[in-house]
Amino acid sequence: MGNIFRPDMCAEKVSSIDLDLLRSKHFRFALLDFDNTLAPDHATEPVPYSYDMVKALKEKGFSLCLVSNAKSDRSKRIADMLDIPCVSYANKPGTSGIEKAMALIGAEKSNTVMIGDQLFTDIAAGNRAGLFTILVERYAKKEVFYVVLKRFPEWIIRKVCRF
Numbered sequence: 001m002g003n004i005f006r007p008d009m010c011a012e013k014v015s016s017i018d019l020d021l022l023r024s025k026h027f028r029f030a031l032l033d034f035d036n037t038l039a040p041d042h043a044t045e046p047v048p049y050s051y052d053m054v055k056a057l058k059e060k061g062f063s064l065c066l067v068s069n070a071k072s073d074r075s076k077r078i079a080d081m082l083d084i085p086c087v088s089y090a091n092k093p094g095t096s097g098i099e100k101a102m103a104l105i106g107a108e109k110s111n112t113v114m115i116g117d118q119l120f121t122d123i124a125a126g127n128r129a130g131l132f133t134i135l136v137e138r139y140a141k142k143e144v145f146y147v148v149l150k151r152f153p154e155w156i157i158r159k160v161c162r163f
């Protein structure tokens, strides 16, 4: 049970990920979830933290792409504001969105990380696609009901698998 949902790394926030460590492991591309990873859940636009994280990753030499299950108009607008490409309707935990994003930015499995706040979408999709997966704690506790429903089973998995 643990495998597909187990991230390769856990971090409190995107800002606490050791980017130098990732660089030293030859990672150069980062696929990013948006909702509750870079901003509050269902934010209509980026918050200062979102801009800061994109800037920090870019400054470390990472090429970025948003990979969001959200509707295309919202995520496209957000990605435009952040000045990074985006794949909407990404179908996570399916891998099609991730593969599309990697093709878009010229990334390969061996040099790409997936960063997100949800085990059943971001981490499962990243693991299935063969990427290095990084779980961050949710940006804020307020979430839409269908995400709230997933937090209890997530909690159980994290307890059982100890991460």
Ligand SMILES: [Mg+2]
Pocket (backbone or CB within 6 Å): 033, 034, 035, 036, 037, 116, 117, 118
């Ligand atoms: Mg999310």
